[in-house]
Amino acid sequence: MAKVKRAYVCNDCGADFPRWQGQCNACGAWNTITEVRLSASPQVARNERFMGYAGGEASQVQTLDSIDLAELPRFSSGFKELDRVLGGGIVPGAAILIGGNPGAGKSTLLLQTMCYLASVMPTLYVTGEESLQQVALRASRLGLPKDQLKMLSETSVETICQVAKKEQPKIMVIDSIQVMHVADVQSAPGSVAQVRESASALTRYAKQNNVAIFMVGHVTKDGTLAGPKVLEHCIDCSVMLDGSSDTRFRTLRSHKNRFGAVNELGVFAMTEKGMREVSNPSAIFLTRGEEQTSGSSVMVVWEGTRPLLVEIQALVDYSQLSNPRRVAVGLEQNRLALLLAVLHKHGGLQMADQDVFVNVVGGVKVTETSADLALLVALISSFRERPLPQDLVVFGEVGLAGEIRPVPSGQERLMEAAKHGFRRAIVPKANAPKQKMEGIEVFAVSKLADALDILSSLD
Numbered sequence: 346m347a348k349v350k351r352a353y354v355c356n357d358c359g360a361d362f363p364r365w366q367g368q369c370n371a372c373g374a375w376n377t378i379t380e381v382r383l384s385a386s387p388q389v390a391r392n393e394r395f396m397g398y399a400g401g402e403a404s405q406v407q408t409l410d411s412i413d414l415a416e417l418p419r420f421s422s423g424f425k426e427l428d429r430v431l432g433g434g435i436v437p438g439a440a441i442l443i444g445g446n447p448g449a450g451k452s453t454l455l456l457q458t459m460c461y462l463a464s465v466m467p468t469l470y471v472t473g474e475e476s477l478q479q480v481a482l483r484a485s486r487l488g489l490p491k492d493q494l495k496m497l498s499e500t501s502v503e504t505i506c507q508v509a510k511k512e513q514p515k516i517m518v519i520d521s522i523q524v525m526h527v528a529d530v531q532s533a534p535g536s537v538a539q540v541r542e543s544a545s546a547l548t549r550y551a552k553q554n555n556v557a558i559f560m561v562g563h564v565t566k567d568g569t570l571a572g573p574k575v576l577e578h579c580i581d582c583s584v585m586l587d588g589s590s591d592t593r594f595r596t597l598r599s600h601k602n603r604f605g606a607v608n609e610l611g612v613f614a615m616t617e618k619g620m621r622e623v624s625n626p627s628a629i630f631l632t633r634g635e636e637q638t639s640g641s642s643v644m645v646v647w648e649g650t651r652p653l654l655v656e657i658q659a660l661v662d663y664s665q666l667s668n669p670r671r672v673a674v675g676l677e678q679n680r681l682a683l684l685l686a687v688l689h690k691h692g693g694l695q696m697a698d699q700d701v702f703v704n705v706v707g708g709v710k711v712t713e714t715s716a717d718l719a720l721l722v723a724l725i726s727s728f729r730e731r732p733l734p735q736d737l738v739v740f741g742e743v744g745l746a747g748e749i750r751p752v753p754s755g756q757e758r759l760m761e762a763a764k765h766g767f768r769r770a771i772v773p774k775a776n777a778p779k780q781k782m783e784g785i786e787v788f789a790v791s792k793l794a795d796a797l798d799i800l801s802s803l804d
Contacts, residue, residue, distance in 0.1 A: 352381045354537045359578075381538040423461035426613060426622040427454070429649070430584055430597050432605015435516065437555040439604065440548040442522070442577065444562040445586035450595055451561050454586070454613070454620045455518050456484060462516055463493040469514035473500040473524035487619040500534065502527050502546050514556060519547060521561035522576070544576050577601060588615070592708065594629060595620065599649070608712075609649030627654040627765055630707040637735060640727030643767070644719030645740045645758035646711055652754065652761040654738070656706040657716065659723035664700040675705030676716065684743060688721055691747030691793045694728060715752040717743035718771065718796060725800065734803055736768040741776070747793040751775035759785060769803070771796055 353362040355378050360371035368375050419434030428434045431441070445451045452475075459470050472480055477498050484491050495512060499505055502525050509517060519525065525543040526534040533539065544560065551558045560580070577583050581603045588595035597611040612626040623629060631643065631654055640659045645652050657676075664670065673681045681703055688694050703720065705711055718741035726733050740758055742750040752758075755776030762770055763785040770787050777789035790796045 352538075353378050354381050356537055359537075359541070379537055381532060381536065420462075420466070422458045424454075424458065424611075424613075424620075424622050425624070426597065426611030427458065429651075430599045430602075430605075430609045430611040431582060432599075432602050432609070435557045436581070436604050437515065437557055438552050439557050439582060440544075440551050440560065440580040441558065441582040441584070442544075442560045442562050442580045443584050443586060444564050446564055446588075449586045449588050450613070450615055450620055451586055452520055453483070453487070453615075454597075455520065455559055455561070456480065457487065457489060457619050459516070459518055460484065460489040460491070460494050463495070464490065466515040467495075467513055468493075469495050469497060469509060469512055469517045470520070471497045471499060471505055471518060472520050473498070474521055489619075500524050500526055502543050506546070506550050509550065509554075509556070516557045516559070517551075518559045519561065521563060522547075523563045540576055545579055548579050587708075594623070594707075596709075606649045610651075610653065627652075627761065630655045630709060631765065637732035639730050639732045640723050642719045642723040642726065642733055643738045643762075644711075644716050645738060645762055646709075646713060646715060647752075647754055647758070652758045653709075654761060654765055655709050655711065657711075657719055657723050658704045658706060659720065659727045660702040661696060661699050661724060661727040662702075664698055666700075669696075669698060670700045670702075672701070673703045675708070675710050676703055676720065677712070680714075680717070681720070683745075684717055684721055685724075687743055687745060687747060687793065688724065692721075692725075692797055694725065696724070696728065699728070713752070714742040714750075715740045715758075717741065718749060718773075721793070722771070722796070722800065725797070733800075734769060736766065737771070737803065738762040738767040738769070739771045741771070741773040741790070743793060749773045749790050749792060749796065759787065771799055 353365050355369040355371060355374065357374045357377045358369060358372040360369055362378060365378055365380065369377055419436055421428055421434050443451055459468050462468050477496050480496060481491065497505070497508055522540060522544055523535045526539050527542045527546060530538045530542050547558055547560065550556065582599060583601040584597055584599045586595055586597050593615045595613040595615055597613065599607055599609045601607065612623040612629065613620045614623055641656060643654055643656050645654055671678065671681055681701065685696055685701065689696065701724065719739040721743060722733065722739050740752060742752055744750055751773040755772060756778060759770055759772065759778065759782060763782065768785055770785055772787060772789060774789040774791040777787055788799050790799065
C-alpha cells in the first residue's frame with residue numbers, strides 16, 4: 346500500500362504548511378487551514394497520465410508573431426447577455442467557472458446554452474450531482490430540444506477525459522467541480538486537494554485540445570466560491586449568478602476575465618421556460634411610481650462596458666436614539682458616513698441627529714464613486730421634504746474638499762439618460778459635453794455648493 350502523506354493547506358490562498366496552525370501566515374486568515382491527504386505517486390507521473398488522456402503533444406517554443414489567432418475565433422452561446430459577460434463570446438480552450446446560490450439558475454442557464462450549441466457543434470454535458478433522468482426531465486419542462494445534446498453521468502476526471510477524447514466535443518459542462526475527484530488524491534470529493542487537482546486537470550485538457558469548459562462551482566454561506574483560492578487562479582473566467590428568492594431577475598457578473606472586461610453585467614429573468622435575457626436592464630431598475638416622492642434620485646452607473654440607470658432612495662428622519670443609525674443597502678457603509686461629513690462641512694446641512702437609510706432599487710450593488718452626487722441629492726431631497734423632478738439624472742464623484750470630480754465615460758452616460766427620456770442632468774464640469782446635446786439640458790457643477798444652488802432653482 347502506498348504511503349499516505351499529509352499536508353495542511355489554506356482554503357483562501359492555497360499556502361502549504363507542515364503542520365496545522367490557527368492563522369495562515371501568507372494571507373492572515375483564521376481557521377482556514379485544513380488537512381489534505383496526498384498519495385506518494387509523483388506529480389510528474391500524474392501529469393504524464395493526464396497527457397495521455399488529453400491527447401496533448403509536447404510543448405514547443407514559438408515566437409509571439411508566429412501564433413495564428415484565426416484558429417481560435419469566438420462563438421456565440423445563444424445568449425447576448427452571456428456573451429457580453431464573457432467578453433464577446435466563448436473562446437475555444439477557455440476554462441470558465443460559474444458560481445451562485447442554490448436555485449439561482451446555473452444549471453438551467455447552462456442546459457439552455459448547451460441545447461442551443463448542440464445543433465451547431467459537438468457538445469458534452471457532464472453531470473455529477475443529478476441523474477440523467479433528472480436533467481432530461483428539466484429539459485422537457487423547459488421545452489428544449491433533446492435529440493443532439495450528449496450527456497454523461499460521471500464524477501471521475503480520468504473517465505471524463507477519456508470519454509471527451511473519444512467524443513471530441515467543442516464545449517463541455519462540468520456540473521459541478523465540487524463532486525469531481527482524481528484517483529491519485531486520497532481525499533474525499535469536495536476537499537481542497539480534490540477540487541484543486543480536478544480543476545487543474547480539466548483546465549489542462551481544455552488548453553491542449555481547444556475545448557471550452559464550463560465548471561459549476563458551489564458557494565459558501567457568505568456568498569463566495571467554495572474551495573481553494575487557487576481554483577480561481579487556474580481558470581480563465583469567473584462569473585457569479587446572483588438573485589434573491591423574492592425576485593425573478595438574475596444578474597450575471599464577471600469577477601475575472603482574461604478575454605474581456607471585468608465587472609461586466611448581464612441581466613436575466615427566470616421564467617417557467619427557463620432563463621430569458623433582458624436586453625434593456627435600465628427599464629427594470631427605473632420602475633418609479635407616478636406620484637413624486639422626496640428622497641428619490643436617478644443615477645447612471647457604469648457596469649463593464651455599458652451604462653445602467655438605477656434609482657437610489659434615501660430616508661432621513663429624526664432619531665430617538667443617542668447614536669443615530671446609518672444603514673446602506675447596495676452601497677458601502679463607510680462611503681455614506683464620508684459623504685454625510687462632506688455634506689455638513691461644505692453644504693451646511695447637519696444630520697447628526699437624524700437616522701439615515703439608503704437603498705439602491707432592484708438589488709443592484711454600486712461600487713463606483715459616480716453615485717456620490719446622486720446619493721447626496723437624494724439625502725437633501727428627503728431632509729428638506731422636496732421631491733426631485735422626474736426627468737432629472739445625476740452622477741459625479743464628490744471629494745473631501747467638496748469638489749465634484751469627473752467620472753469615466755460621461756458622454757455615454759448622458760446619451761443613455763437621454764434615450765430613456767431624461768431631459769435634465771447634473772454632472773461634473775469636466776464631463777459636460779463640448780457641444781449641446783439634443784433632448785437633454787446639462788448642468789455642469791464643480792463644487793457641491795453649485796449643485797445645491799441648481800437644486801434650489803429646479804421646479
